[in-house]
Amino acid sequence: MPAMRTCGPLAAATLFLAACGGGGEDAPPSERGNVLAASLAAQVSTAQIDAGTAASGLQALSGPAACNVDVRYVLYTTRDPKGAQATASAGVLVPSGSGSQCSGERPVLLYAHGTTTSRAKNMADVRNDKEASLLMAMYAAQGYIVVAPNYLGYEKSSLAWHPYLNAKAQAVDMVDGLRAAKTHLKDAKSGSTASSQLFIAGYSQGGHVALATQREIQTEHAGEFSVTAAAGMSGPYNLSGFARVVNAPASEGGRVNAGALLFTPMLLTSYQNSYGNVYAKASDAYREPYAKTIEALLPSDEALESLLDDTRLPKDPTLTRLFGEGGLLTDSFRQDFLTNENNGFRKALVANDLTSFKPSRPVALCGGSQDPTVFYSINTGAMQAQINEGRPVQAQVPAFDLENRATLPPGTAVDLMAQKFADNKAALAAAGGPTEVAKQYHGSLVPPFCNALVRAFFQQVAQQPGL
DSSP states (O other): OOOOSOOOHHHHHTOOSOOOOOOOOOOOGGGSSOEEEEEEEEEEOHHHHHHHHHHHTTHHHHOSOOSEEEEEEEEEEEEOTTSOEEEEEEEEEEEESSSTTSSEEEEEEEEEOOOOSBTTOOTTOTTTOHHHHHHHHHTGGGTOEEEEEOOTTSTTOSOSSOOTTOHHHHHHHHHHHHHHHHHHHHHTTOSEEEEEEEEEEEETHHHHHHHHHHHHHHHHOTTTOOOOEEEEESOOOOHHHHHHHHHSOGGGTOOOOTTHHHHHHHHHHHHHHHHSOSOSSHHHHBOTTGGGTGGGTSSBSSOHHHHOSSSSSOOOTTSOOOSSTTOSBOHHHHHHHHHOTTOHHHHHHHHTOOTTOOOSSOEEEEEOTTOSSSOHIIIIIHHHHHHHTTOOGGGOOOEEETTOGGGSOOSHHHHHHHHHHHHHHHHHHHHHHHHHHHHHIIIIIHHHHHHHHHHHHHHHHHTSTTO
16 A cells, blocks of 8 residues: 555545444464554644534534544454455554644554445545544544454455454454554554553444454453443344344335345355355345356445446345345245245354343444434344343443434533434435435434444543543
8 A cells, every 4th residue: 555644635625424334263363463564554634634524514523633643554464254364454543743632542442344345445545435534533533543444355355255244253353453453553653552441333334343343352352452342333233133124025014225235245245155055056046147246246346336237236226126026136035034944144144143242341332213224223222122131220231313312311512413413314305305314324424423422432431430
């Protein structure tokens, strides 16, 4: 990756309100988390960050930048779902400057990004990646070291496919990215170093990955890392329940989610490569002509629009045409999923559900209950209910629903935030009606508000005695 000493004004101008969205035996620790290459990719000043957040409207949520940000890139070793060594990369956003919160020991945020079809996804590219620029303004410019892995199968990863929503494999990748980032910061003699405070968060796909990573650290790496708190935002935690809703006929309460045309083949490819029993051949699951190319299609080097050509994916801008004439999946595959308890896809989803996880450290959830992409009740609601079952009141996990002020923390600042969310939503409706709201809801409307609430939650946890 070419080094860039400064980002220039264009980087700040990209700070828009947007985001998206089974493992083998462990390799020896010496083969995981090693730094293969690292560089200083960019340096962004507080003035540049503030110019971008002021232009986009994010500054009302992020606040003015307190720190400059050094953007670092790390290529590291990890393992694939079969246990073989693989490589992956990460963006590491590091606060710098003369302010007290910009150097010395700083809290670390390990962040999991949302679903993308672009193989070039790079969280070190704050100039062009809107999710990365959001993190830069919301966390790194406020004093957090942000470690954001790009995931196996993306950017310069050696793996030719992405283990999408494979809880164990993605958590392993995240842990190794954290190891590599901490090593790089020591080697680079950065003015900011990792403190003992470790926060984990993620949005959409990343919400699932974040909580899977918390579970991985809690069960497998408690002697190496201690999680201070974690947060999942708009994540598909209840994969099996969610998939039942998506695949069920409308007469039985079924509803295809926005984006299913992408999420479904990414899931099938991930689980087929991980477990080998989702289908015997691609045409068992996919209609022709899609079966011919689908297994190697996503993530892609091509723009999404070019893939919707009725030969590789159905030409459907709503990204919902899974079933019926011209749809992606065969009727027989759908029927077997709904009726066969031994269906491979069904078993893989259950294996990667997170609703049985009982975190030992504080957790918050966030989302919007009108989300057309990752349905709120079946995922966030179910996750909250399962975690809180049997917990004392003082240890209950909050679920912030941006559509319901009563679920949000008290205070005037949050009152203003809730009103701004409502205003932004109303502006989308005025510009393009319900269709525009649905289009922007998951990927653009919700992320900045959930991140602001999660950051405040982390700050509150960090101030508790003993931390």
